[in-house]
Amino acid sequence: MSSYISLPLFAASIGQRLRLEAGRCTACGALEYPQRPVCRSCGGRTFSVERLSGRGSLHTYTVIAPGGAPAEFDREQSMTGALAVGIVDLAEGPRLTAQLADIETADLRIGLPVRAVVRRLYDQEGVVRYGTKFVRDDEAS
Numbered sequence: 001m002s003s004y005i006s007l008p009l010f011a012a013s014i015g016q017r018l019r020l021e022a023g024r025c026t027a028c029g030a031l032e033y034p035q036r037p038v039c040r041s042c043g044g045r046t047f048s049v050e051r052l053s054g055r056g057s058l059h060t061y062t063v064i065a066p067g068g069a070p071a072e073f074d075r076e077q078s079m080t081g082a083l084a085v086g087i088v089d090l091a092e093g094p095r096l097t098a099q100l101a102d103i104e105t106a107d108l109r110i111g112l113p114v115r116a117v118v119r120r121l122y123d124q125e126g127v128v129r130y131g132t133k134f135v136r137d138d139e140a141s
């Protein structure tokens, strides 16, 4: 198992990855995140870019024991022990899977308010990859 993404592909998706840019269908108003070429609601192909708030709540989560995550995460896992991954319901509707950060495993619960932050994911090909992780949103509760 690997979450490998080539450098050009990573660079091309950086707006979506780091700024949570979704596509708003100009025909029917549906929100697509990740952005897609064709609207799932009406088949439209024209979208305006809309930045999501990054705020949401934990739909569900899992904690991956050491050795269970892709090799890129070995270094982080050796420092933090377990690797928590959640499915987050964003305030605007879309649902995404991301790593959870700075939350004690015992404090994880369904419905926990979270917000997106940009964090270092791992080094690959000598380049530090950044991505979105979610931390507890203390202002929400």
Ligand SMILES: [Zn+2]
Pocket (backbone or CB within 6 Å): 025, 026, 027, 028, 029, 030, 039, 040, 041, 042, 043, 044
């Ligand atoms: Zn549409």
